[in-house]
Amino acid sequence: MRLVAAELVESREILPRQWLQSYHAPSLAIGSRAGQFVHVRPGDFSGLVLRRPFSFNTIDAATGVVTIHFRAIGRGTDWFAHLRTGDSVDMLGPLGRPFEVDPRSRRVLLIAGGLGIAGVRMLADEAIGDGRQVVLLFGAASAAEVYPSNLLPDEVEYIVATDDGSLGHRGYVTDLVTEYEGWADQAFACGPAPMLAALARLAAGRRERLGVAKLGRKGGGRTDAPGSAAARRKSFLQVSMEQNMGCAVGACLGCVVMGTSGQPQRVCREGPVFAADELDWEAGW
Amino acid sequence: MKAGRAASSGKAHATRHRPGRDRRPGPVVEPIGGGPAEVIGRIDLSVELAPGLRLDNPILVASGTFGYGIEYGDVVDVQRLGAICCKGTTLKPRIGNVTPRVTETPAGMLNSIGLQNPGVDAVIERYAPTWAGWQVPVIVNVAGESVEDYVEVARRLEGVPGVAGIELNISCPNVGKGGLQFAIDADAAGAVTAAVRRATDLPLLVKLSPNVADVRPIAKAIEKAGADAITAINTLSGIAVRPDRSRPLLGNIYGGLSGPAVKPVALRIVYEVAQVVDIPIVAIGGVSELADALDYFAVGACAVQVGTAVFADPTLPIRIIDGLEAECRRRGFDSFRPLIGTALPRKPGASSAKGVEYRP
């Protein structure tokens, strides 16, 4: 974790009110992993007292550039949207724990609902770099909100669902999952809470006959501590969670979700990535 | 009563020298062509909040915003802080409130964490050994639902290496009094303070709530009950509404307001309390730059805590310490003591006697 002055090098409105921004931040571009995030300070402290968390959307170690993708929905995100090239912002990161891909996974399924794409986008790069096949299922309200395919690596098989049927499958992205869950060794998702809860229900109980479970166990069925990187690596479904944040370093306990252990889990510290079975999807928080 | 006395009370800003450490103020160099003499060498920023609780400087971090002192370790040199107040600690573990627990508001934020903590025994086991190795004092913030809760937590903290003192968070519902907060009732605030005072020799700070009509009788009761110092303020009660207006935003409906928005309220409370008690006052509320700390000193505080502002700028407390030293040097002071109480009424009796009457 470091405090870094990051310079805006490019800012584009890629979808209505959705911005893709590139920042020069070499010390974050090295060693940060898909699923982790930065906590970025809006300028005007007298009005905006909290930083805003953004997933790493992509990072490029060669150029030292990290990108973030967000929707301008309030005073803080509007402030970021109005930044000009050359402006500098204060980033705290890398924060949180990354996605854990089992080394034996060949086929990786990414599932994104709307802006949730920002949470899994970088994993596409990592997985392709590691020689895995990647299918991305993406859901949005309508064609106007669909993530542009030219922003994805060519190797990704990109399948779209829209609520109104204006592009791709008509219906929810979760409808598409049944078709691919048999194909996938592991699945990684980010999006609205109801979508993640639906995916967790689909994945629950199927774990033993799906995905990484079929890959055969090394080490004779040793059980890893729940929440450990090793345990997550073996889980079929990992989800990236969102929650309002204060500190983003584990100090304020503002950002919790309920764990199956009955203990609140900090999204900023134990997460934002969790194995789906670490969380209590019925708890209502 | 006693206007300005906090400013002249020796206890509030003792400059006693710790043996074995050079704390002598530096020599004063005559200015060329008038103006205050710039001080070369060491400025004394130390402050004694209680017998046995002496801080190297008057800048603390506030309970609930700095965890257990370890979370910001990568980016903050915690050893330089005046002291750390840890997250509210209760007798039994608490899982806290449903989410959302935090939201930004104009120039501030609301939180309703619900005192999530692992309980006093786990706090002692997990964190005290680390604290014991630190030079920076750690003050354990204590919460409870009955006098017995507070007393028992204090007993367990007594004598634990690494625990430098306790700060009572009395903004908690008192189950024995139908859920009425200790902090809004002078008798209850005095009773819980006295009971904890009897149970422990640890330095004892008691934290005021702003959610009362007149804070002065409460502060006096706390002083009378034997508290070493008063800290003020805790958060102001507030709510926010969901963007779709379907219900209040926070899972717990009610939250506590903090940040720059609360500073005028906190400043008023410190100003009022400073005129009725002799024990040291530690100010809390919206401190986000050196000027805020100086304002609090001016109305009688001898130390400040930084809370919400740490989220935006974790290095702020350290920069305020450096800024305070530079300020003293520039003004020719070899300690920060002359900054305390300068805005309090000069004449005893000319205090803010009207303080509360104009308020609704």
Ligand SMILES: Cc1cc2nc3c(=O)[nH]c(=O)nc-3n(C[C@H](O)[C@H](O)[C@H](O)COP(=O)(O)O)c2cc1C
């Ligand atoms: C997220 C959060 C958690 C807090 N938790 C506690 C707590 O456990 N005990 C306590 O006495 N005060 C707690 N407070 C109150 C702060 O210590 C402080 O009194 C208040 O925030 C005002 O200071 P500020 O404006 O600098 O934040 C909390 C404040 C925040 C923002």
Ligand code: FES
């Ligand atoms: S945001 Fe403070 S603990 Fe996660």
